[in-house]
Amino acid sequence: MLTVIRDLLKYDGRFRVAFVFLLMIFSLAVLSVVSPHDPGATFKVPADVPPSLSRPFGTNSRGQDLFWWMAFAVRNSLLLGLVTAIVSRVIAIFVGLTSGYRGGTIDRVLMSINDSFVVLPVLPILILLSFLFQGRLNLMSLAIILGLFGWPWDARLIRAQVLSLKERAFTRTSVYSGASPFRTSMKEHFPFVLPIVFATTINNMLWAIGFEVTLSVLGLSDVTIPTIGTAIYWANQHQALVAGIWWWLGAPIIVAIVLFLGLYLLFSSLNEYIDPRTRLRRIGA
Amino acid sequence: MTLLQVEDLRAYYRTEVYGISRSVRAVDGVSLVLNHNEIYGIAGESSCGKTTLIKVISGTIKPPLRVESGSVRYNFKAFDVDMLNIDEDDLRLNVRWKEISYVMQGSMSVLNPVRKIIRTFEDIVKTHQGLPDKKLFLEHTRTHVRTLGLPADVLNLYPHQLSGGMRQRVAIALATVFHPSLIIADEPTTALDVVVQRGVLHMLKAIQEQSANTVLLVTHDLAVHANVADRVGIMYAGRIVEEAPTRIIFNEPRHPYTQHLIQSLPVIGDKSPKASLSGAPPSLANPPSGCRFHPRCPMAMEICLTETPEMIRLTPQHRVACHLMTGARA
Amino acid sequence: MRKFILNYLIPRIGQYLMVIFVGVTLTFIIPRLSPNDPVETQVSQMMMSGSHVSPEEIEHLREALTEMYGLSGSPWEQYLAFWGRLLRGDLGPSLSTFPTPVSTLLGRAMPWTFGLLLTAVLISWVIGNVLGAIASYHEGNPAIRLVDILSQAVRPIPYYIMALVLLVVFAYYIPIFPFSGAYPPGMHVELSWSFAMTVIRHSILPALSLILIGLGGWFIGMKSLTSNIISEDYVVYAENAGLRQNTILYQYVMRNALLPQITGLALQLGLIFSGALIMEVVFGYPGMGLLTLQAVMANDYTLIMGITLLSIVGVATSVLILDFIYPLFDPRVRHQ
Numbered sequence: 001m002l003t004v005i006r007d008l009l010k011y012d013g014r015f016r017v018a019f020v021f022l023l024m025i026f027s028l029a030v031l032s033v034v035s036p037h038d039p040g041a042t043f044k045v046p047a048d049v050p051p052s053l054s055r056p057f058g059t060n061s062r063g064q065d066l067f068w069w070m071a072f073a074v075r076n077s078l079l080l081g082l083v084t085a086i087v088s089r090v091i092a093i094f095v096g097l098t099s100g101y102r103g104g105t106i107d108r109v110l111m112s113i114n115d116s117f118v119v120l121p122v123l124p125i126l127i128l129l130s131f132l133f134q135g136r137l138n139l140m141s142l143a144i145i146l147g148l149f150g151w152p153w154d155a156r157l158i159r160a161q162v163l164s165l166k167e168r169a170f171t172r173t174s175v176y177s178g179a180s181p182f183r184t185s186m187k188e189h190f191p192f193v194l195p196i197v198f199a200t201t202i203n204n205m206l207w208a209i210g211f212e213v214t215l216s217v218l219g220l221s222d223v224t225i226p227t228i229g230t231a232i233y234w235a236n237q238h239q240a241l242v243a244g245i246w247w248w249l250g251a252p253i254i255v256a257i258v259l260f261l262g263l264y265l266l267f268s269s270l271n272e273y274i275d276p277r278t279r280l281r282r283i284g285a
Numbered sequence: 286m287t288l289l290q291v292e293d294l295r296a297y298y299r300t301e302v303y304g305i306s307r308s309v310r311a312v313d314g315v316s317l318v319l320n321h322n323e324i325y326g327i328a329g330e331s332s333c334g335k336t337t338l339i340k341v342i343s344g345t346i347k348p349p350l351r352v353e354s355g356s357v358r359y360n361f362k363a364f365d366v367d368m369l370n371i372d373e374d375d376l377r378l379n380v381r382w383k384e385i386s387y388v389m390q391g392s393m394s395v396l397n398p399v400r401k402i403i404r405t406f407e408d409i410v411k412t413h414q415g416l417p418d419k420k421l422f423l424e425h426t427r428t429h430v431r432t433l434g435l436p437a438d439v440l441n442l443y444p445h446q447l448s449g450g451m452r453q454r455v456a457i458a459l460a461t462v463f464h465p466s467l468i469i470a471d472e473p474t475t476a477l478d479v480v481v482q483r484g485v486l487h488m489l490k491a492i493q494e495q496s497a498n499t500v501l502l503v504t505h506d507l508a509v510h511a512n513v514a515d516r517v518g519i520m521y522a523g524r525i526v527e528e529a530p531t532r533i534i535f536n537e538p539r540h541p542y543t544q545h546l547i548q549s550l551p552v553i554g555d556k557s558p559k560a561s562l563s564g565a566p567p568s569l570a571n572p573p574s575g576c577r578f579h580p581r582c583p584m585a586m587e588i589c590l591t592e593t594p595e596m597i598r599l600t601p602q603h604r605v606a607c608h609l610m611t612g613a614r615a
Numbered sequence: 616m617r618k619f620i621l622n623y624l625i626p627r628i629g630q631y632l633m634v635i636f637v638g639v640t641l642t643f644i645i646p647r648l649s650p651n652d653p654v655e656t657q658v659s660q661m662m663m664s665g666s667h668v669s670p671e672e673i674e675h676l677r678e679a680l681t682e683m684y685g686l687s688g689s690p691w692e693q694y695l696a697f698w699g700r701l702l703r704g705d706l707g708p709s710l711s712t713f714p715t716p717v718s719t720l721l722g723r724a725m726p727w728t729f730g731l732l733l734t735a736v737l738i739s740w741v742i743g744n745v746l747g748a749i750a751s752y753h754e755g756n757p758a759i760r761l762v763d764i765l766s767q768a769v770r771p772i773p774y775y776i777m778a779l780v781l782l783v784v785f786a787y788y789i790p791i792f793p794f795s796g797a798y799p800p801g802m803h804v805e806l807s808w809s810f811a812m813t814v815i816r817h818s819i820l821p822a823l824s825l826i827l828i829g830l831g832g833w834f835i836g837m838k839s840l841t842s843n844i845i846s847e848d849y850v851v852y853a854e855n856a857g858l859r860q861n862t863i864l865y866q867y868v869m870r871n872a873l874l875p876q877i878t879g880l881a882l883q884l885g886l887i888f889s890g891a892l893i894m895e896v897v898f899g900y901p902g903m904g905l906l907t908l909q910a911v912m913a914n915d916y917t918l919i920m921g922i923t924l925l926s927i928v929g930v931a932t933s934v935l936i937l938d939f940i941y942p943l944f945d946p947r948v949r950h951q
Contacts, residue, residue: 010304
């Protein structure tokens with residue numbers, strides 16, 4: 001594992017950047033544990049103070065130190081991404097394995113539902129949902145709901161993989177030796193499916209955090225919870241730009257860009273690394 | 286005069302990724318000569334370097350493939366070409382398809398799936414000759430295709446509407462539109478059933494007889510060579526190990542590898558068990574020292590491990606690269 | 616021809632109907648899962664506004680609202696009634712601008728969104744694909760590499776952040792473009808040249824945000840597609856045959872690479888649509904996005920429902936149209 005990281009660091013520029021970015025994000029998130037301020041409290045520090053060495057991100061109009069606030073925000077956003085990714089992976093694996101292995105009518109029905117979810121514009125439905133929960137949508141529920149919408153793409157990928165695995169000899173051996181379909185799926189096919197799952201997890205996290213930002217900005221989530229999205233929401237509520245408090249918007253934007261770029265570059269370089277074509281070239285001379 | 290002279294050609298693939306560099310020595314010292322008006326077959330197992338050899342001969346050298354040393358020279362009817370130093374546009378306009386055409390391995394997918402066959406013909410003719418008279422062109426193409434035994438309405442179809450064998454024959458028809466001096470056919474019969482194989486080989490032979498040009502036929506299938514080739518060159522691990530007229534290769538093989546290949550051909554009535562060679566074809570990235578065949582050769586001597594055997598001319602037409610031959614000159 | 620209709624068209628239309636079915640059903644179920652009762656909310660709102668209403672009138676109001684919301688009868692009856700109203704195009708009245716029907720509001724906002732989307736998607740898709748195809752052939756070109764790096768950098772950034780960045784840079788720091796709206800408030804909507812110019816000037820930033828991100832995405836996708844296709848047998852064959860590079864690029868490579876890109880467009884339409892909605896919110900563009908925000912602020916239940924339904928139908932229909940266009944480009948599908 002460590003050699004993999006060392007190799008990637010040495011040779012892949014994207015990975016280096018991703019590593020640095022994510023290290024920053026991660027440290028910020030971890031720092032939230034030792035934060036001297038409660039993120040819900042307001043007017044604890046002088047308001048509208050521009051960034052300085054003691055207050056790296058400045059403070060906002062509600063009297064909160066933005067640095068510590070963003071630490072919580074980053075932690076929450078990462079958690080949300082992770083939960084969504086897990087929920088949608090589980091569904092995607094289940095649907096993909098079943099659909100690919102069983103085939104026939106089950107396959108057609110599942111894929112039809114799958115494709116419907118792919119085409120459906122998720123945002124209007126999410127808006128409808130959050131509107132009806134009237135701002136009582138806490139982070140965990142939002143993450144789970146996003147997970148319920150984020151599986152179709154990967155389910156199809158997994159299904160394609162299973163279809164090709166089905167023709168291989170070891171599948172038939174398993175079936176002929178009396179293994180139940182469930183056992184065959186889980187023990188034989190699942191390990192092949194894992195690389196896809198892993199590769200798409202990061203993508204899914206990106207997607208989820210992106211949606212959270214959108215919903216929070218519209219004021220549809222629980223705005224007392226610090227996330228990147230709610231930071232922007234509050235900045236907008238207090239007309240930060242007009243009042244010249246640019247750092248209130250600047251902090252979440254910069255953090256968001258670093259987070260997204262970091263995740264994406266990680267995803268991109270890992271993808272190329274595990275791609276079987278480059279793998280062949282990597283096998284030592 | 287000869288059509289093609291290849292002298293001590295070396296072409297390697299160099300890759301470098303994640304700090305690991307590899308050099309695959311696909312063609313490692315090949316010399317051969319092609320005459321006009323003959324069918325020359327190259328036989329060898331997979332990954333012995335035959336496709337790379339063809340790529341260099343036909344001038345399709347793209348990184349990571351690089352020619353390290355050697356020469357490839359052509360003598361066409363009207364002009365000479367030094368393949369390794371030719372200008373790219375010159376190559377494209379004057380040599381490709383007009384003098385050298387290449388029927389690739391797996392011709393199932395050599396045709397553009399979104400264009401009708403006739404359009405592919407158009408593309409080729411337009412590039413090399415221009416298309417001043419469309420009606421004349423259509424007539425010509427139809428005749429050409431019919432001469433080769435294909436129905437004329439194949440031209441109006443899309444590739445996916447044809448069977449594999451048909452597509453192969455269309456590929457050959459495309460390759461012969463300008464009656465080139467050299468037709469290179471890479472595994473033209475692989476993945477086809479025997480009946481279709483016969484049709485394809487028939488077509489190739491007919492073309493060669495008609496135009497009196499040269500066909501370079503590359504395949505691992507010795508039966509094909511026995512049927513069609515005038516001379517055969519056996520390739521192993523990036524080098525030619527034996528070359529002779531077809532009859533001699535089959536009746537008097539000298540190199541242990543050739544001998545094994547011939548021996549393992551099934552003969553009707555012969556029920557003796559066939560031994561297989563131990564080991565596997567060597568990795569071209571890390572070939573064995575000395576004679577490449579020595580790890581699997583039943584008659585390997587001490588010298589075979591250290592010194593690479595030179596090509597020795599046993600008779601004016603028969604060449605072998607094997608230490609066993611030293612002392613057995615004609 | 617008949618085989619084609621059977622094997623291709625019918626399943627596609629079937630899928631379309633399935634999407635609409637799933638979407639409409641979801642839109643039907645979700646509100647009924649909410650703990651909030653829209654009728655009660657409405658009634659309490661009315662009572663809090665201080666108007667003097669007698670208990671009978673409140674009862675009448677309750678009945679009327681229940682009827683209007685389609686909440687009368689058993690769930691199954693409600694579901695059927697829902698479909699009935701939908702098919703008649705009756706989306707109910709908007710609550711915040713009572714009694715304007717939701718359909719009217721939607722009708723006013725939709726052309727803006729549609730126009731924005733159409734232009735942005737077309738421009739980014741076409742330019743992105745062309746650049747991506749050329750990129751595979753000119754990998755060393757510094758301009759291409761710049762586009763490549765920029766595209767990769769921009770790709771993961773959510774539409775919202777990009778819009779904000781553009782807004783801050785181009786409307787705040789360097790005030791070239793107006794902050795918001797599609798035309799200055801109070802200006803008369805008319806079919807004149809000066810109006811068109813104003814609209815274009817106001818639309819540049821929102822369109823630009825959509826285009827920039829979209830372009831990046833299509834560029835990356837096309838570049839990777841073409842580098843795969845370049846090693847395909849038929850391209851190598853064409854090169855061996857000595858065809859000109861331009862011919863190969865257009866007729867052999869692009870014609871084949873465009874096919875998955877068309878499919879990709881169909882699959883991404885949902886996402887692009889969501890992005891456009893956000894864009895409108897940031898830039899105050901009077902399309903469906905801004906309408907959504909207003910609806911949320913004003914607690915306009917029926918309007919939100921209407922927007923959701925229209926979004927689902929709109930995106931699904933666009934996908935269907937793309938499905939119909941695809942066979943024109945891929946003969947393999949035509950002759951199944």
